[in-house]
Amino acid sequence: MLELDAVTAGYDRRAPVVRGASLTVAPGESVGLLGPSGCGKSTLARVAALLHRPDAGRLVLDGTEVRAWRHRAPRELRTAVGVVFQQPRTAADPRLTLADLVVEPLRATGRRAEADARLAELAPAVGLTPDLLVRRPHEVSDGQLQRACLARALTLRPRWLICDEMTAMLDASTTAALVAAVEAYRAETGAGLLAVGHDRVLLNRWCDRTVEWKDCLPAGK
Amino acid sequence: MNAPRASKAPKTPGTPGAPGASGTLDTPGTPGVPGVPEDKLLRALDAVTAGRAEDAVLSVRGLTVRFRLRGGRTVDAVSDADFDLAAGECLALVGESGCGKSVLASALLGLLPGNAETSGTALLVSPDGQDGTDLLAADEKTLARTVRGRRAGLVPQSPAAHLTPVRTVRSQLEETVRALTGTSRRVRRAAAEEAAGRTAFPADHLDRHPHELSGGLAQRAATALALIGDARLLLADEPTTGLDRDLVDRTVDELRRHADDGRALLLITHDLAAAERIADRVAVMYAGRIVEIAPAHRFFGPAGPRHPYARGLLDALPDRAFAPIPGMPPELSDLPGGCAFAPRCPRATDLCATRPEPAAGVACHHPERPRA
Numbered sequence: 326m327l328e329l330d331a332v333t334a335g336y337d338r339r340a341p342v343v344r345g346a347s348l349t350v351a352p353g354e355s356v357g358l359l360g361p362s363g364c365g366k367s368t369l370a371r372v373a374a375l376l377h378r379p380d381a382g383r384l385v386l387d388g389t390e391v392r393a394w395r396h397r398a399p400r401e402l403r404t405a406v407g408v409v410f411q412q413p414r415t416a417a418d419p420r421l422t423l424a425d426l427v428v429e430p431l432r433a434t435g436r437r438a439e440a441d442a443r444l445a446e447l448a449p450a451v452g453l454t455p456d457l458l459v460r461r462p463h464e465v466s467d468g469q470l471q472r473a474c475l476a477r478a479l480t481l482r483p484r485w486l487i488c489d490e491m492t493a494m495l496d497a498s499t500t501a502a503l504v505a506a507v508e509a510y511r512a513e514t515g516a517g518l519l520a521v522g523h524d525r526v527l528l529n530r531w532c533d534r535t536v537e538w539k540d541c542l543p544a545g546k
Numbered sequence: 547m548n549a550p551r552a553s554k555a556p557k558t559p560g561t562p563g564a565p566g567a568s569g570t571l572d573t574p575g576t577p578g579v580p581g582v583p584e585d586k587l588l589r590a591l592d593a594v595t596a597g598r599a600e601d602a603v604l605s606v607r608g609l610t611v612r613f614r615l616r617g618g619r620t621v622d623a624v625s626d627a628d629f630d631l632a633a634g635e636c637l638a639l640v641g642e643s644g645c646g647k648s649v650l651a652s653a654l655l656g657l658l659p660g661n662a663e664t665s666g667t668a669l670l671v672s673p674d675g676q677d678g679t680d681l682l683a684a685d686e687k688t689l690a691r692t693v694r695g696r697r698a699g700l701v702p703q704s705p706a707a708h709l710t711p712v713r714t715v716r717s718q719l720e721e722t723v724r725a726l727t728g729t730s731r732r733v734r735r736a737a738a739e740e741a742a743g744r745t746a747f748p749a750d751h752l753d754r755h756p757h758e759l760s761g762g763l764a765q766r767a768a769t770a771l772a773l774i775g776d777a778r779l780l781l782a783d784e785p786t787t788g789l790d791r792d793l794v795d796r797t798v799d800e801l802r803r804h805a806d807d808g809r810a811l812l813l814i815t816h817d818l819a820a821a822e823r824i825a826d827r828v829a830v831m832y833a834g835r836i837v838e839i840a841p842a843h844r845f846f847g848p849a850g851p852r853h854p855y856a857r858g859l860l861d862a863l864p865d866r867a868f869a870p871i872p873g874m875p876p877e878l879s880d881l882p883g884g885c886a887f888a889p890r891c892p893r894a895t896d897l898c899a900t901r902p903e904p905a906a907g908v909a910c911h912h913p914e915r916p917r918a
Contacts, residue, residue: 362761362790411788452874466644469874493788496642496816497862502870523790530864 326351327373327485327517331543332382334372335365341380342368346541348519350485352387355511355518357528360538367411369541370489370521374408387484404434407478411490413470417462423473424448424458430480447476451506468499475503479510486511488520492527504531602630603778603810604654608666609682611646611653615661621879623649625834627666628904633778636802636811638821638842640859641831642875647814648703650831651783654681654812655698656689670697670779695726699772701782701801705764708771709756715742715767716752719774726775745770745800762793766800773804780804783814791819798824818863822846830856833876833886839907848918852908855887885911 327350335341342365350356360366371377372384378394385391386402393399410416417426427447428440448458451472462470471491478486486507492500508531511518522528528535609627612620623646631637639647652658654668664682670693671678679693694700702708710718719738723729729737739749745766756764765785772780782801786794794817802824805811815821821828825842830853838845838853851857858871873890876882882889888898893912902909 361792362788454874466642468643494643497818497859498871499642500870501862501864501868504868505870524864525791527864530868 326385326387327519328383328385329369329373330383330385332369332372332379332384334368334377334379334382338380343372343379345382345543347382347543348373348536348541350517350519352484352517353511353515354534355520355532357532357535358519358521358538358541359523359525359528359535360521361523364538366521366538367489370408370487370519373485373519374406374487375403376408400434404430404481405483406485406487407481407483409471409475409478409486409488409491411493413467413474413494414462416474417470419462422459422461423453423465423470426462426473427453427458427476427480430477434481443480447479450479450509451476452502467494468496471495471499471503472506475506482514482516484514484516486516486518488518488522490522491520493522493524500527601632603633603671604631604812605669606630606654606666607668609650609653609668610665611649611658612663613659613661614663615879619879622834622881623662623878624653627831627836629829629836629839631779631810631812633808633810634805635827636805636813636825637827637829638813638815638825639829639831639836640815640818640821642859643816644878645831645875646834646878647831648783651700651781651812651814654781655694655700656681656684656686695722695772695777696775697777698779698781699775699777701765701769701772701780701785703784703787705761705768706756708768709764711756714753714755715747715759718767719752719770722771722774741770741774742767744773761789762796765789765793765797769800769804778809780809780811781814782811784816785813786815786817786820794820795823818860830859833881834878835886835909836904837887837909849916850914850918852913852916853887853910854891854893854912854914857914858890885909 329346329348331345331347332343333341333345334343346369348356348358348369358366368377372379375391375394375398383390386405389402391398391402421429424444428444431437431440431443453469453472453476457465457469471494475491488507492503495503507518510516518532520528520532606627606629609624611624612622614620627650629637639650641647649658653664658664666682668681669678670681679688681693684693716738719741720734723734723737723741727737739752742749742752747763747766747770751759751763756767759767780801785801786797789797798813798820801811801813813821813825822842828840828842828845829836830838830851832855838851838856840851845851845856851860855871861867862870871890876886884899884901888894891898895912897911902911
């Protein structure tokens with residue numbers, strides 16, 4: 326279970342962006358969170374991904390309440406969640422080749438030895454060809470870079486996947502390809518998914534259920 | 547204030563019987579007209595579209611852009627693009643990222659980097675309707691003084707990056723009014739407010755800085771700047787990237803209104819839903835080539851596109867088959883000799899080793915039959 330319970334979060338304690346939002350994703354379930362731009366849904370996604378410490382409220386991951394965030398979070402919690410962001414350009418280190426980008430999580434967790442084998446599994450799964458893997462981000466298109474960012478999110482085989490507007494920058498075919506890659510991973514591992522976005526048609530087609538942002542907030546707000 | 551422009555656009559589409567122009571079709575498909583057979587209706591709609599070519603504001607022929615890289619490599623960003631764009635018409639140029647769409651727009655505005663080589667012609671008619679300017683041959687002085695902002699306006703991809711962060715919207719509007727129209731200081735304020743009003747930018751937000759605006763308002767401010775010179779050609783390069791669906795709809799509807807005022811609108815986008823909403827015609831670009839140009843009602847309607855790539859792109863939409871096209875586009879620096887789509891194409895044969903020439907709007911040896 327991924328449980329967000331009455332989460333209040335933001336960038337200024339006096340004016341939180343998210344006030345008391347609650348959302349639950351069951352193991353293996355895919356939930357789409359729909360909301361207009363600027364509503365705070367990305368901030369909630371960052372809380373779920375352990376990237377943003379909420380001002381109030383709880384995040385419980387598979388029965389463990391999260392008490393530390395970002396680099397302070399224990400590794401076994403951090404690696405249970407994979408994240409894909411909207412903008413691959415700002416989410417990729419421009420100095421790394423796509424191959425290094427994909428296996429960086431293994432290096433960061435001291436499992437460099439597994440890198441070659443994992444890369445050989447992931448590259449075809451997201452549609453990256455060998456000639457692309459040796460390039461750096463400025464030498465590939467947005468769609469190709471986002472494929473690498475998705476592969477990176479899957480490298481450590483997370484139990485949970487958070488996709489924050491993963492396909493907003495992409496054309497229809499690349500969108501369908503990336504969603505298919507996420508679903509293949511979930512079918513294989515039983516991972517749960519929280520997909521945040523504003524495209525109702527896409528999320529309805531993609532997810533088991535979709536939740537409106539306003540329905541995550543306390544009644545009367 | 548629209549009166550002088552309206553009189554310049556005698557063939558403004560959006561007249562009754564030209565669906566697609568209104569941009570409000572909820573369901574894909576050709577609206578039926580009682581008592582008129584479907585095929586006759588489609589032919590009539592095609593004729594309306596063809597009629598606009600004679601009224602072209604912009605005529606592009608054989609537009610080719612190559613970049614020379616160090617080491618002797620070349621990138622074929624745009625190859626042999628041909629299209630016409632008429633007053634009052636919206637042509638959507640669609641394709642995946644990196645296919646050359648934005649390079650085409652930059653070429654039309656003379657904004658390519660120094661290592662670019664262009665060929666072909668892009669004739670922009672003069673305001674008086676006399677023989678126009680070839681945008682690809684014009685020197686920088688001509689482009690800067692008479693074309694950019696005055697005869698061709700750019701609606702940018704990222705308004706936040708396009709606007710100066712350190713000055714208010716009002717000051718940027720007034721500066722543009724001064725630079726483009728030479729309006730005296732006394733009436734400049736009113737002219738700036740009028741420009742803002744044209745894009746429904748709220749007057750009480752004029753004294754704000756760009757970072758104090760929402761994405762939608764920043765887009766309107768940038769559009770207002772593009773409209774000040776009263777250019778007859780508007781180039782909108784991915785104007786809706788990163789906006790949510792409601793805002794996308796509002797933004798493209800506004801662009802459609804500016805086209806209905808008699809401007810020619812080139813909408814460059816990867817968002818097929820936005821193109822469907824406002825375009826009269828759709829041009830599909832793949833690996834730097836326009837592989838199909840079709841009337842929007844045909845492209846999105848039951849007949850469907852005829853190029854296998856265009857059909858694959860449409861079928862990838864979540865409200866259709868949601869199936870990706872297998873494989874990835876070729877590198878623009880290493881294009882195959884024949885049809886660039888052949889390696890991914892379910893219909894490819896030996897014939898596809900030679901490049902298909904465009905015929906009836908489709909560049910394909912094995913175009914698909916209309917679905918309906």
